[in-house]
Every structure is written in structure tokens, then in C-alpha cells.
Amino acid sequence: MTIRSPSPQRDRIVIIGAGFGGFQAAQSLAGAAAEVLLIDRNNYHTFVPLLYQVATAQLEPSLVAYPVRTKLRGMHNVRFLQAEVKRVDFHHKLVDLGDNLIPYDYLVVATGATFHDYGVPGVAEHAFTLKSLRDALRLRNHVLQCCEQAAFTSDDQERQRLMTFAIVGGGATGVELAGALAEWLRGAVRRDFPELTNWGRVVLLQSGSSLLPEFSQRLGNYTHRHLGRLGVQVHLNAKVTACSDQGIELSDGDAIAAATVVWAAGVTANPPTLAQPSHQKAKGKLALRETLQLVEHDNVYAIGDVAYFEQSGEALAGVAPAALQQGVAVARNLRRQLASESPRPFRYLNKGRLAIIGGYGGVGSVLGINFGGWLAWLMWLLVHVVYLPGYRSRLLVLLTWVQNYIMGDRALRQLSAQTYFKS
Amino acid sequence: MTIRSPSPQRDRIVIIGAGFGGFQAAQSLAGAAAEVLLIDRNNYHTFVPLLYQVATAQLEPSLVAYPVRTKLRGMHNVRFLQAEVKRVDFHHKLVDLGDNLIPYDYLVVATGATFHDYGVPGVAEHAFTLKSLRDALRLRNHVLQCCEQAAFTSDDQERQRLMTFAIVGGGATGVELAGALAEWLRGAVRRDFPELTNWGRVVLLQSGSSLLPEFSQRLGNYTHRHLGRLGVQVHLNAKVTACSDQGIELSDGDAIAAATVVWAAGVTANPPTLAQPSHQKAKGKLALRETLQLVEHDNVYAIGDVAYFEQSGEALAGVAPAALQQGVAVARNLRRQLASESPRPFRYLNKGRLAIIGGYGGVGSVLGINFGGWLAWLMWLLVHVVYLPGYRSRLLVLLTWVQNYIMGDRALRQLSAQTYFKS
Known part of the structure; x- marks a missing residue:
């Protein structure tokens, strides 16, 4: 038709x-x-930069998804089709x-x-990604399932595998997720799972020689140190050659047993x-x-x-x-x-870049000035809350962040997979 | 093991x-x-009385689900196993x-x-229920998908079927859901779907001769009138004999073409x-x-x-x-x-009953006094917010309700099925 x-x-x-x-x-x-x-x-617009906070149980899924139709109310010449x-x-x-x-x-x-898996076998089947709201929920649910299983198993090696989280890719997504995951495991997860004597291991693998290559080498080094303080193990020049449900293999012959592999490599x-x-x-x-x-x-x-x-x-x-x-x-x-006029060339106005690491750390490159620390961290949060669509999301995201940082806890509920995916 | x-x-x-x-x-x-x-x-406790508000996009799913482990923090002799x-x-x-x-x-x-389907064929396969958080999300997503499809189809009969919602069972769950669904369709859905010239039809089918049989006949009649004012079509003495993806059939030979059938009959x-x-x-x-x-x-x-x-x-x-x-x-x-003592008999202290209809209407039977109207409506809301576990849920549920009632809109996002169920 x-x-x-x-x-x-x-x-x-x-x-x-x-x-x-x-x-x-x-x-x-x-x-x-x-x-x-x-x-x-989808019938919603996804605010992708905050997906990692959904994946780490910091934000409600609906706060980073804005219903398209609600935004288009009153625009009489614009219709939506799902x-x-x-x-x-x-x-x-x-x-x-x-x-x-x-x-x-x-x-x-x-x-x-x-x-993009760059031809690495097993990535499409076994790795998690972070491009959609569904990806973020899948990852959140999977992390919680790993914790539940780790709390119950009496096999030490299996518990270690369940509590190892490997993130492939040292760009903004990988860095943000690694920092947030480490904070989550050391905060709310540790409190909710007294059975786990060890709060898990977050490994960040970067194929290049520096994290956040779009920033300067100095900021890459700062990011590396800051993630280390949060408990993240950073491996530079690490090339992943295979991915399975048991973990990943590296080009130097090493293998990392991990129940969770997140692909943030490109x-x-x-x-x-x-x-x-x-x-x-x-x-x-x-x-x-x-x-x-x-x-x-x-x-x-x-x-x-x-x-x-x-x-x-x-x-x-x-x-x-x-x-x-x-x-x-x-x-x-x-x-x-x-109006029968000819289109004009587009010029991009670059206002600078920011990336968040977590634990009050961030990096920025604005108006030619490179800086790392709590100012970049705060600027990242503020810029993202301003660009979020809808006053309700902005208010609730701000309140959630304040609560998270004051309490050192996750306000959001630790709901597991079965809410959304199982029958 | x-x-x-x-x-x-x-x-x-x-x-x-x-x-x-x-x-x-x-x-x-x-x-x-x-x-x-x-x-x-599940790793959460479900606050079942508010599930109908999740199903009608009034409340965030996580507000009616409390993580068990978080509640058990500090109770050193109590452990949880999912x-x-x-x-x-x-x-x-x-x-x-x-x-x-x-x-x-x-x-x-x-x-x-x-x-319990009472042996009616097709109920288990085609009808929605409202016993778990997953049920509530499935119903919400399905209603939104019906609206999206109805906005797009050029077949009038199909549009009518998509926008007909049949609820079987005139007890508290059926009445609450019918009222809330009618309010949702006439409010946020109508605003978000300007293509739909008709805001849908909610039909409530009760096998007995009165709604809310656990209350008095007078309150049953009040509920019937109040639902009518909200736009709900109530059918008393209606016995459902079959359910399919096309709708339901009744014992008197009538059929109702409905894309959504909710089974709240027992x-x-x-x-x-x-x-x-x-x-x-x-x-x-x-x-x-x-x-x-x-x-x-x-x-x-x-x-x-x-x-x-x-x-x-x-x-x-x-x-x-x-x-x-x-x-x-x-x-x-x-x-x-x-302590080697013998157990004692249990006595239930009945503090009364309340049911909510929607549109500022409710019914109550407390200390032998039967009453219907806004007081019962308000009491229902207050009692349920008090019994909700966790101060964060209480506060956010209250704020959401205030916003919903003041704006006559749904604060919650109209997110559809694909968020949770499709790939």
C-alpha cells in the first residue's frame, strides 16, 4: 500500500x-x-551520551528516552511514524x-x-554494546545476574569469572563505562551482596598506546591514573583476537576469563x-x-x-x-x-570536547585549553543535563545525581533481567 | 549440590x-x-496494588519494585537467593x-x-494479565503499539479493533484498570496521537450482576455510574466463552472485536x-x-x-x-x-477495604461505614503511598501523582515495546 x-x-x-x-x-x-x-x-529519542548511566543503574531508562510524539505536539505539519x-x-x-x-x-x-567488530570472532554473539536503550538494559541486567550467581556459587574460579568485567575500547564510551562500573561495584553492589568478599574486577583494554586518543597525551595519562584510583585495570596496546562466553583472548596469547565483555571499540x-x-x-x-x-x-x-x-x-x-x-x-x-532558493554550505562550530571518567574526574578541551579534574567532570554533567530533552528529565536526572553522589549509593533499583526479558 | x-x-x-x-x-x-x-x-518485591498504574503509564516500573537485597542490608541472619x-x-x-x-x-x-482462566479457551494465549511487573510492562507496551498502529492504518474497522480494550472481571483490578485506561486514552494518548479522531473504547465485562461484589450493592452502582462518566462501557452479567487475537465471544452470542483483552477475572x-x-x-x-x-x-x-x-x-x-x-x-x-514454645493462633484484624475507580472516584468500607467519592479516592492513594516500601518510591510516586492530576497528563514516557522486548 x-x-x-x-x-x-x-x-x-x-x-x-x-x-x-x-x-x-x-x-x-x-x-x-x-x-x-x-x-x-522506536517511538522515542534516545539520549545516547547517558546510556552508560542506565547500564550502571544510575539513571532510570525513561529519563534518557524522550517520546517523539510528545515533543511534536503542536507542530501541525510534522507527523511521526513508528x-x-x-x-x-x-x-x-x-x-x-x-x-x-x-x-x-x-x-x-x-x-x-x-x-563494528573489526572481524574479531565471537563479538557479535557474546559481547555487549552500548548503542541503544535496550543494550543498556541488557548490560545492567546481565551485571546484576552475574552478581546474583557469584553470590551463590561455591566455585572460586567461577565466581572470579562472573565478577570480571572486560571493556574493549579506550575511547569516551569505554572510559565512562569502566569508571561507572567500578564505582557501582564498590558502592551499591558491595553493600547489597555481603556474600561477595571481593567487589569484582573491571578491565579496560585499549588497542592504542593512550586512552581517549581524541584528547592530548597528557589528558590520556591523567585518565589512566584516575581510572587506576577507581580500581580499573587498564591495559594499553592490547589487541583482542577472540571473544566467547568464557571471556576474551589477546594477540599476545593472554586470555581474560570474564562473564561480561563490552565492545566499545568502534x-x-x-x-x-x-x-x-x-x-x-x-x-x-x-x-x-x-x-x-x-x-x-x-x-x-x-x-x-x-x-x-x-x-x-x-x-x-x-x-x-x-x-x-x-x-x-x-x-x-x-x-x-x-522557496526555490539554493541550499547553503554547512559549517560546524566546534565548542570543544568533554569526557567523564567518574569519581569526580573528567577531561576537557575547550577553546584550545586542555584540562583534567573535577571541573571537567562537573562541566560534563551540567552540559549533558542542559541538552537533555524535557524539563522533567533534567530535574529528575539532577536529583538522582545529587542523591547518588551524596549517598555514595545508587538510588536506582537493582532490578534484574527477569523484569524485562524472561517470562 | x-x-x-x-x-x-x-x-x-x-x-x-x-x-x-x-x-x-x-x-x-x-x-x-x-x-x-x-x-x-525475581530480585525485587513487587508492590502489586500499583501495577495497574505501571500498565497505564502513570508510574515508572522501578517505583513499584523494591530490591530485596537493599531492604535486607544490615539484617545479618537473613540472606537472599534469586x-x-x-x-x-x-x-x-x-x-x-x-x-x-x-x-x-x-x-x-x-x-x-x-x-485462573476458568477453562475459557484462548485466555492463556491471548489475554493480558496483571499479576507481575512484566505483565504490567507488556500491557503498557501493547497499548502503545495498538495506538501507533491505529494512527497509521487506513482501514476503519481495523483501527476500531486496535483501539478497543476489553477488560474481563469487575473486581478491584478490573475496575481500577478500566478507569485508568480510559483516563490515559482521553488524556495523554489523545494529545500524542492527533491522527486518532476517536480516543478508543474501554469495555468492562462482569459476569455477576454488580461491580466490586466485595462492597455493597449501592457502592457497586456508584462504581458503575462513575466508570460510565469516565467513558467506560460496563456490561453486567456478561459471560466470556472464548478469547482470540481478534477479541472475545460472549455466551449470549455477541462478540467484541478487541486487539487487547485483559483477564482480571480471578x-x-x-x-x-x-x-x-x-x-x-x-x-x-x-x-x-x-x-x-x-x-x-x-x-x-x-x-x-x-x-x-x-x-x-x-x-x-x-x-x-x-x-x-x-x-x-x-x-x-x-x-x-x-525457643521451644508452642505457636499461637493467628487473628486477622480487618481495618476495612478501599478500591479506586479513577477520575477522583473511589469506594470504601471502613469500620462498618460504606462510602463512595473523592474521600475514598484520596484515602486509597494515601494508604498505598504509606505502605510502599522505601522513602524514595513514596516521594517520587507522590510527585508523579501530583503532576499527573494537575497537568491531566502522563508524566511518564510513552515508551513502546521495543525498549524491552524486541531486538
Whole structure:
């Protein structure tokens, strides 16, 4: 069945993906002279930077997921459709949902990235990732199940395996998760499981020679020391060659017995299946003009992690501020096209970078100044609470953090897998 | 493997089930001269009376689930084990977990009740129930999926089926859910789904001639009128003969096309599999002495919905206050047995009953006075917030309710099934 626009006399803009870029583009198109249809497989926008706090039982899942429809209330030209996109046909201007076809006049591809295993065997089957709310809940539930099992077993070796958590990847996600996991195990888990005389082992494996390579070497060293103080074992120049339900193997022949392996080592673009091949760059990203239009199609834009954009000779990093700014720029260019004006080039305004380690530690690089310590930690928290959608989430996240840090405990309930996944 | 007590010189009390009765018994045994082991398949205690508010997106799931281990912190003789009990052997005094055996000296069976389909075909496969947190989340997600699909379909008949919600059973659960569902559909759902010109149909089917039969006929009539004002269609004397994915069939030949059928028509006791048959009464409940011990075994107690207890010639209703009082009484009798004293008879102190309808309506029967209206509504909310375990839940539940009632909206996010169940 072909789903026509409710106002066939107006152009229809279809946006695929309600992540930072797509959700922003839809909001910036409120009131435009076109029907906008935003499509996502979930009916919520995920605030990905805080997923690691869901995975470590710091935040309620619903605080990092904002219902798309609630945000679009009152934007009368913007509609939402919860669906999985099967294929995009640029020639016929159709988005194929399997059982339905959606015709479009303009298209915005904002489907983000997915995890990349770099060909390491066993990663897809056995490792946890942290790209979606479901991933975060799975990881949280799994950690709690490991603790429950470890509390009950009388086999010392098995208990050690259950309480070993290996994180592969020393970028922002790996560092954040390692710090938060160590804090959780030493805090709430230790109090809730008096049977566990040992609070578990968190191992962070980085293939390169420094943590957080997007920051300076000095901040990488600071991060290494700070994680060490939190009880995280950092292994640099560690190359993982295999992953199984027993743990991981390294290129130097070492093996780490771990019931939990988290893969935070890298991502690849996640474009929809295309009926006509499009020019793709590094990591499968779609090639763009400087106006964010696809090289081949005037009426198709791509933004965020699925798009390859170069500025001053360098590819833009896959970070939320870049996707948000691109969402605004695409909406502006679409309005120009609707008014028969030509789109304008996009320029990314880099306001700096921050990463959080945990235990009052963070690193930052803002306006050319590199700094590590509690100021970067506090700035990270404040920036993220400001960008969170919805005043209710902001308030509750702030209150939860205050409670967590004052009590040194987890306010959030230690609910295990069966709540969500078992019958 | 047989799991021995960490202090083999002391008696071991095993409690199966961390519902109202079992969780209370464990807490009341803190400091007793025995090792206490509480077993439940979930690592949390579920506050069942508020599940209908989770199912209707009023409350966060974690607010009605309290982590057992957190509550037991500091009770050094009480341990928790997350496991499924396969069988109980009274003669050998063993609880069988499948791969492990737990020996006990005293046993408390507090495994509650499960839904009962009265032999109506299709109920087990197609109907939703509301006995666990998972049930509540499944129902919430399903309602939201029905709305998403209804917003998208161009088939009027299908849209009507998707937006019809049939609730079978006119007791407290059915009435509460019907009222809350009608409020949800007319409030947040209507605002979030401008495509839906019709806000859905809630049908409540009661096999008897009055709603809330445990209250007076006058309050049943008041409940009927009040639900009508909220937009609920009440059918009295309606007997459901079949349930399918298309809806339900009634004994008078009528059929209701409904994508959602909730079975709130009754429960049956849910004892563990017993190696030696025990005397069972109505609805499979275990027969008790007046001391709450099993008729056949001095060292085994049963409490709550799994136990049959008669007082003044009437069976005790399966309500939380009865289970809580029994939990306290069992702990007291166990302490007496440990001190070689004989257990004492249990007496239930009935403080009255309350039921909530929604829309500022409720009914109550307290100290022989029957009343319906906003006072009963308010009393229901206050009593339940007081009995909720944990100050954090109490505060957040209160704040959520205030926000819901002031805004006429749902503070909670409209997250759909994919968060929890799909990949």
C-alpha cells in the first residue's frame, strides 16, 4: 500500500531516524511549507551520551528516552511514524517499509551508526554494546545476574569469572563505562551482596598506546591514573583476537576469563538499504556536498553518524553537537529549496570536547585549553543535563545525581533481567 | 549440590516468595536465633496494588519494585537467593532448585496466586494479565503499539479493533484498570496521537450482576455510574466463552472485536510442586491450622494467597494486609518454636477495604461505614503511598501523582515495546 500525504498539494519531507540529527531536523521544520514525516523504529529519542548511566543503574531508562510524539505536539505539519525502513529508492522517491511505501519529495537520512567488530570472532554473539536503550538494559541486567550467581556459587574460579568485567575500547564510551562500573561495584553492589568478599574486577583494554586518543597525551595519562584510583585495570596496546562466553583472548596469547565483555571499540555507518548505490566514504558513510546534500541527489540529505562531512581537511567526529547543528542546517536548506532558493554550505562550530571518567574526574578541551579534574567532570554533567530533552528529565536526572553522589549509593533499583526479558 | 547453611549449628528457616507475606516474614525474623534464607525468582518485591498504574503509564516500573537485597542490608541472619523453586520435599526437608538442594529446618510457603482462566479457551494465549511487573510492562507496551498502529492504518474497522480494550472481571483490578485506561486514552494518548479522531473504547465485562461484589450493592452502582462518566462501557452479567487475537465471544452470542483483552477475572493458588501431597482447599490453597502451620507439618507454614485461612466461618480474602499480618504472625510463631514454645493462633484484624475507580472516584468500607467519592479516592492513594516500601518510591510516586492530576497528563514516557522486548 502506498501511503499518501494528508495534504497532497504540499511537498512531503521524510526524515529517517529520530536521533540527534533527525529529531532536530524535524523540530526545526515546524511551520515549514511542507508535510514532514519522521520515521523511527522506536517511538522515542534516545539520549545516547547517558546510556552508560542506565547500564550502571544510575539513571532510570525513561529519563534518557524522550517520546517523539510528545515533543511534536503542536507542530501541525510534522507527523511521526513508528516503523522499520527496509529500503530507500532514490529514483522513484520511495521509502519502503516492507508492507507499505512512502513517497517523498525530499529525504533526510539520519540513521546513525552501529557497532563494528573489526572481524574479531565471537563479538557479535557474546559481547555487549552500548548503542541503544535496550543494550543498556541488557548490560545492567546481565551485571546484576552475574552478581546474583557469584553470590551463590561455591566455585572460586567461577565466581572470579562472573565478577570480571572486560571493556574493549579506550575511547569516551569505554572510559565512562569502566569508571561507572567500578564505582557501582564498590558502592551499591558491595553493600547489597555481603556474600561477595571481593567487589569484582573491571578491565579496560585499549588497542592504542593512550586512552581517549581524541584528547592530548597528557589528558590520556591523567585518565589512566584516575581510572587506576577507581580500581580499573587498564591495559594499553592490547589487541583482542577472540571473544566467547568464557571471556576474551589477546594477540599476545593472554586470555581474560570474564562473564561480561563490552565492545566499545568502534562504530560503522548504518545507512538504510539503498536501491541505487550511493557514493560511500570511510566506515560506510554517505558522501556529501558541502550543503549536506548527497553527491548524487539534490533532494536527499544525510546527517550525523551516517554522513561523511569534511571540514578543514578533516572528517567531522561522530558527536551529538555535530548532528544537532547539521539538523538545523538541513532544515534551513530544505526551507530554501521549498522557496526555490539554493541550499547553503554547512559549517560546524566546534565548542570543544568533554569526557567523564567518574569519581569526580573528567577531561576537557575547550577553546584550545586542555584540562583534567573535577571541573571537567562537573562541566560534563551540567552540559549533558542542559541538552537533555524535557524539563522533567533534567530535574529528575539532577536529583538522582545529587542523591547518588551524596549517598555514595545508587538510588536506582537493582532490578534484574527477569523484569524485562524472561517470562 | 546441597547448599548448607553458613552457620550449621543454627536452625535454617527457608521462605519461598518475596511477596507481601514472605518479605514481611523475612524482615520480622531479623535478629532471630536462626539463619533465614529468602528465595524468589525475581530480585525485587513487587508492590502489586500499583501495577495497574505501571500498565497505564502513570508510574515508572522501578517505583513499584523494591530490591530485596537493599531492604535486607544490615539484617545479618537473613540472606537472599534469586532462584526458581522446582519442588519441595516435606519428608526430607529439602527445597529443590533443579541443580541445587536447600535443606531447611523450618519452611514458609508464600508463593502467592496466579491467574485462573476458568477453562475459557484462548485466555492463556491471548489475554493480558496483571499479576507481575512484566505483565504490567507488556500491557503498557501493547497499548502503545495498538495506538501507533491505529494512527497509521487506513482501514476503519481495523483501527476500531486496535483501539478497543476489553477488560474481563469487575473486581478491584478490573475496575481500577478500566478507569485508568480510559483516563490515559482521553488524556495523554489523545494529545500524542492527533491522527486518532476517536480516543478508543474501554469495555468492562462482569459476569455477576454488580461491580466490586466485595462492597455493597449501592457502592457497586456508584462504581458503575462513575466508570460510565469516565467513558467506560460496563456490561453486567456478561459471560466470556472464548478469547482470540481478534477479541472475545460472549455466551449470549455477541462478540467484541478487541486487539487487547485483559483477564482480571480471578486467581488460583500457586503452590510449589510438592513431593508429598498436602491437604488443599478451595482454589488449590494449602489447608492450615489456626497457627498458620500446615495441617500435616509442624515445621511448615503457609501465608498469603497460597494459604487457606478461615476466620469466623469465612475464608480470608487475598489482600495485602492479610498477607502482611500473617508474615508478622509466622515470624512470631517461628521465634516461639525456636525457643521451644508452642505457636499461637493467628487473628486477622480487618481495618476495612478501599478500591479506586479513577477520575477522583473511589469506594470504601471502613469500620462498618460504606462510602463512595473523592474521600475514598484520596484515602486509597494515601494508604498505598504509606505502605510502599522505601522513602524514595513514596516521594517520587507522590510527585508523579501530583503532576499527573494537575497537568491531566502522563508524566511518564510513552515508551513502546521495543525498549524491552524486541531486538
